[in-house]
Amino acid sequence: MQQITFKIEGGEDVVAYALEGENLLEVARKVNVAIDAPCSGNGSCGKCRVRLASGNLVCPPNRHISDEESKEGWILACEAAVGSEDIVIEVPDIASAYRSRMKIADLSDKREAEIFENIKNSIFSTGIGMGTGLKKIYVELIPPSLDDPMADIERVGNAIEEKTGTPVKLEYFALKKLPNIIRESDFSFCCLIKQEEGCSVLLDLWDEHDDHPIFGLAMDIGTTTVSAVIVDIETGEIISKASSGNGQVRYGADIINRIVEATKKGGLEKLQKAVIEETIIPIIDTMCVSTEIRNEWIYTVCITANTTMNHLLLGIYPDYIRKEPYVPTFMELTGIKASDISINTYPGADIILAPNIGSYVGGDITAGTLSSMMWNDSEFSLFIDLGTNGEIVFGNCDFLVGCACSAGPAFEGGDISCGMRATDGAIESVQIDSETLEPTFGIIGPKGQKPIGLCGSGLIDCVAEMARAGIINPAGKIIADGKRIKQSEHGTKSYVLAFREDTGGTKDIELTEIDLDNFIRAKGAIFSAIKTMLEALDFDLNVISRVIIAGGIGSGINIDNSIRIGMLPDINRKCYTYIGNSSLAGAYAMLISDEASQKVMELARNMTYMDLSSNPYYMDEFVSACFIPHTNMEYFPSLREEIENETRKPQSSDIQPGKQRG
Amino acid sequence: MPFKKPVQKFNAAINAVELGVGEKKIVLGGQNVMPFYTFDNAIENPPRIGVEISDLGFEDQVPGIRDFYAGCKTVADMAKKAAELEDVDFVCIRLDSADPNGENAPVADCVETARAVSEAIDKPLVIIGCDNDEKDAQLFEKVADALQGKNALYLSAKEENYKSIAAAVGLAYGQKVGAESSVDLNLAKQLNVLISQIGVDAKNIVMNIGTAASGYGFEYVISTLDRVNSAALSQNDAMLQMPIITPVSSETWAVKESTATEEDMPQWGSAETRGISMEVTTAVAVLASGSSAVILRHPTSIKTVAKLIKELI
Numbered sequence: 001m002q003q004i005t006f007k008i009e010g011g012e013d014v015v016a017y018a019l020e021g022e023n024l025l026e027v028a029r030k031v032n033v034a035i036d037a038p039c040s041g042n043g044s045c046g047k048c049r050v051r052l053a054s055g056n057l058v059c060p061p062n063r064h065i066s067d068e069e070s071k072e073g074w075i076l077a078c079e080a081a082v083g084s085e086d087i088v089i090e091v092p093d094i095a096s097a098y099r100s101r102m103k104i105a106d107l108s109d110k111r112e113a114e115i116f117e118n119i120k121n122s123i124f125s126t127g128i129g130m131g132t133g134l135k136k137i138y139v140e141l142i143p144p145s146l147d148d149p150m151a152d153i154e155r156v157g158n159a160i161e162e163k164t165g166t167p168v169k170l171e172y173f174a175l176k177k178l179p180n181i182i183r184e185s186d187f188s189f190c191c192l193i194k195q196e197e198g199c200s201v202l203l204d205l206w207d208e209h210d211d212h213p214i215f216g217l218a219m220d221i222g223t224t225t226v227s228a229v230i231v232d233i234e235t236g237e238i239i240s241k242a243s244s245g246n247g248q249v250r251y252g253a254d255i256i257n258r259i260v261e262a263t264k265k266g267g268l269e270k271l272q273k274a275v276i277e278e279t280i281i282p283i284i285d286t287m288c289v290s291t292e293i294r295n296e297w298i299y300t301v302c303i304t305a306n307t308t309m310n311h312l313l314l315g316i317y318p319d320y321i322r323k324e325p326y327v328p329t330f331m332e333l334t335g336i337k338a339s340d341i342s343i344n345t346y347p348g349a350d351i352i353l354a355p356n357i358g359s360y361v362g363g364d365i366t367a368g369t370l371s372s373m374m375w376n377d378s379e380f381s382l383f384i385d386l387g388t389n390g391e392i393v394f395g396n397c398d399f400l401v402g403c404a405c406s407a408g409p410a411f412e413g414g415d416i417s418c419g420m421r422a423t424d425g426a427i428e429s430v431q432i433d434s435e436t437l438e439p440t441f442g443i444i445g446p447k448g449q450k451p452i453g454l455c456g457s458g459l460i461d462c463v464a465e466m467a468r469a470g471i472i473n474p475a476g477k478i479i480a481d482g483k484r485i486k487q488s489e490h491g492t493k494s495y496v497l498a499f500r501e502d503t504g505g506t507k508d509i510e511l512t513e514i515d516l517d518n519f520i521r522a523k524g525a526i527f528s529a530i531k532t533m534l535e536a537l538d539f540d541l542n543v544i545s546r547v548i549i550a551g552g553i554g555s556g557i558n559i560d561n562s563i564r565i566g567m568l569p570d571i572n573r574k575c576y577t578y579i580g581n582s583s584l585a586g587a588y589a590m591l592i593s594d595e596a597s598q599k600v601m602e603l604a605r606n607m608t609y610m611d612l613s614s615n616p617y618y619m620d621e622f623v624s625a626c627f628i629p630h631t632n633m634e635y636f637p638s639l640r641e642e643i644e645n646e647t648r649k650p651q652s653s654d655i656q657p658g659k660q661r662g
Numbered sequence: 663m664p665f666k667k668p669v670q671k672f673n674a675a676i677n678a679v680e681l682g683v684g685e686k687k688i689v690l691g692g693q694n695v696m697p698f699y700t701f702d703n704a705i706e707n708p709p710r711i712g713v714e715i716s717d718l719g720f721e722d723q724v725p726g727i728r729d730f731y732a733g734c735k736t737v738a739d740m741a742k743k744a745a746e747l748e749d750v751d752f753v754c755i756r757l758d759s760a761d762p763n764g765e766n767a768p769v770a771d772c773v774e775t776a777r778a779v780s781e782a783i784d785k786p787l788v789i790i791g792c793d794n795d796e797k798d799a800q801l802f803e804k805v806a807d808a809l810q811g812k813n814a815l816y817l818s819a820k821e822e823n824y825k826s827i828a829a830a831v832g833l834a835y836g837q838k839v840g841a842e843s844s845v846d847l848n849l850a851k852q853l854n855v856l857i858s859q860i861g862v863d864a865k866n867i868v869m870n871i872g873t874a875a876s877g878y879g880f881e882y883v884i885s886t887l888d889r890v891n892s893a894a895l896s897q898n899d900a901m902l903q904m905p906i907i908t909p910v911s912s913e914t915w916a917v918k919e920s921t922a923t924e925e926d927m928p929q930w931g932s933a934e935t936r937g938i939s940m941e942v943t944t945a946v947a948v949l950a951s952g953s954s955a956v957i958l959r960h961p962t963s964i965k966t967v968a969k970l971i972k973e974l975i
């Protein structure tokens with residue numbers, strides 16, 4: 001048995017023991033050393049780079065590691081097997097970045113709360129009322145005596161029935177507290193009642209002097225990121241907000257890889273554990289500690305998640321989601337309690353799940369649709385959630401159609417050699433000088449932060465700028481020369497955004513032609529989905545009067561650049577609005593208003609699910625959209641006009657006959 | 663009510679692209695009606711037929727072709743013989759010897775062959791490469807230089823090598839660029855955009871949108887041709903208005919209907935007749951779907967297809 005020491009950059013050392021031949025990534029996972037492996041360890045993504053500091057192990061050469069890097073000891077953890085001696089492995093910080101360190105939002109910053117406030121106001125302005133079935137009742141009892149020896153439960157029951165007019169049932173949690181609370185409070189205490197049809201359920205009771213608000217938890221479980229708010233259910237006030245990476249990420253970046261992982265032996269339990277124990281419970285604990293709230297004061301939980309995520313959360317076998325005819329186990333689901341899946345809130349807390357409408361359009365989208373307000377508008381809106389999957393809803397107050405397209409993880413950093421999530425060190429905006437081809441960046445993080453990689457919004461900017469500066473042709477091939485253009489031994493060219501010495505990482509930050517291919521397919525998937533959906537309804541792009549963008553990528557997204565690369569429809573830029581995490585906002589509304597929950601159920605029942613994979617025109621639209629900006633310029637009238645206005649100048653200067661091909 | 667004949671004449675037309683020089687030069691395309699719809703409007707330039715020869719000769723070919731070229735000592739002799747066929751509008755020389763996986767003949771030798779062929783004939787010339795992207799790029803650049811002023815067509819520039827081919831053939835030496843894509847309307851259009859962006863005039867581009875022998879996924883070829891033609895005419899899509907040339911023979915003479923010997927397939931009858939049938943069937947179908955030119959090998963096929971065109975136009 002060999003000793004494996006993981007030296008984690010910016011963290012503590014972790015020691016593990018393994019047998020000869022064991023896979024290094026598996027060993028790391030066993031001891032909870034976070035190594036990013038979006039491809040789930042099949043050697044294709046090249047993200048699980050670690051450095052062998054001492055000792056020896058068995059590791060085949062890999063195209064992601066250059067000879068030079070190999071000499072320095074860099075290896076892919078998923079390809080390496082433990083050898084016959086003890087080893088020391090250095091895990092660079094970037095590899096752990098997927099955890100994207102849990103972040104508690106600063107609510108004193110008005111913008112954070114404003115998003116929720118705005119959505120609350122617009123939803124409730126339509127006549128939907130606030131209020132849930134939970135209410136506090138203050139009770140005063142005549143103390144028992146030898147003449148009046150009625151049991152506590154009847155005594156409390158009668159007092160509550162007098163106020164609510166319905167018979168009372170007790171939750172076990174309340175029953176256990178009952179004898180002491182009523183006596184310690186001198187028979188004057190507060191009851192938390194959930195009004196159900198024909199009965200009132202006593203959830204909890206406490207001394208009037210220790211009164212506290214009723215809290216609820218709204219949570220959006222994304223494929224990549226989980227974010228949550230704790231809310232005072234009666235007032236709607238946001239008490240705390242936090243987000244963290246989804247612990248399942250190390251089992252695969254996208255839902256298909258997760259589903260595959262879940263079908264392996266013990267995989268389902270592993271994935272459920274990764275999201276509940278490693279993600280949800282720590283988020284709730286951190287929020288509760290920072291706001292001095294007790295976990296059991298959270299009486300309702302509302303969760304919005306895509307279909308795969310809500311299946312995995314509940315530990316439901318998800319394989320049928322990805323297999324024809326793509327049927328999920330549930331759409332609408334009620335009756336699940338927090339204790340069923342061991343979430344650390346009030347154990348009997350109802351878990352409200354936003355309903356799914358199909359295999360690839362889930363509760364995050366139905367809740368997001370509520371936040372988008374498109375259902376209250378007679379004009380046509382397009383709602384786009386740019387996440388690991390791109391989901392699109394089109395319609396107005398009369399009808400809604402939803403579809404999903406497999407944009408892939410490019411917008412969240414996957415599938416791109418220098419890609420990363422939008423955390424510290426991520427380049428989030430790019431400009432390129434068309435003369436010198438020198439780039440300038442906006443980087444997330446404190447002043448002086450060195451760039452580590454490119455996040456979604458930076459990627460969109462970068463491709464748009466490369467096209468504008470003439471570095472790439474419309475097919476995404478690099479056609480310029482210069483010191484920033486590199487060529488690999490296989491002939492693949494790349495554009496260097498930052499040379500190794502200027503970065504906070506271990507290699508050049510560069511965008512290769514393979515990355516460009518992946519990106520073009522991702523943006524093509526989004527645009528072709530929009531086009532196919534509208535085409536199926538016999539509408540033109542110009543019927544869209546509003547485009548609502550949601551999702552984690554969106555905050556810094558440059559709309560004009562997104563149109564220039566042909567990802568979003570070429571309509572007036574003013575028609576675009578960004579609403580942030582619409583799914584979490586929808587969960588928030590559902591938490592504080594039963595009527596809003598009902599509205600989401602109604603929206604889901606009325607929304608038509610369109611399966612693009614079975615649409616014969618989709619593939620055609622897709623190929624046509626895999627070009628910058630598009631094969632059919634008539635879909636991009638303002639760009640076409642711009643090109644036509646430019647005086648035609650042939651770019652023959654750099655391609656003279658006789659010159660060797662690069 | 664008297665019958666009024668509807669006329670389907672479009673406001674857009676396929677580009678008219680000139681090939682060759684002098685008396686025997688030809689024009690591909692130019693029509694603004696559906697294929698062979700002479701009742702809607704006159705078709706000035708009927709579909710053209712090219713004859714294909716290889717610089718490797720036709721040693722292994724069917725008797726009809728072998729006999730036709732009997733006595734030819736050089737490729738130029740073959741070209742001369744081929745060009746003499748009455749129904750042939752242009753000659754295609756396939757520089758198979760250049761293939762790095764085959765004979766790997768040096769570029770200079772191929773240039774010599776092309777020059778000799780060009781000097782031996784007065785009909786327009788089409789240069790076909792060896793289907794190796796890199797070699798073709800080197801080859802076409804030199805051949806185009808050697809054949810300056812001949813206004814030849816080069817098959818083909820693909821997405822992988824269009825840059826150097828289009829720059830040399832289309833820009834530097836002012837000849838015609840063949841843009842080859844793989845049976846997809848969007849890919850065909852994308853390549854035309856890329857080549858145009860280098861600065862090559864759309865009027866100097868001819869498309870080869872890819873083909874197959876009939877029966878080999880051929881319906882996809884036909885529907886692509888249909889759609890390209892329809893986008894060019896009814897939607898006036900300038901990036902799809904290039905005339906289409908379809909190399910038929912290289913496909914049809916390679917499938918088992920043409921290659922299976924009579925010993926192996928006695929019930930199928932004469933191998934040569936089968937080969938001709940495949941060539942004619944495929945050619946006629948692509949012409950009927952909008953191809954402006956076809957490339958054939960067998961003299962009988964050429965005669966048959968030419969007769970069909972004459973009868974219809």
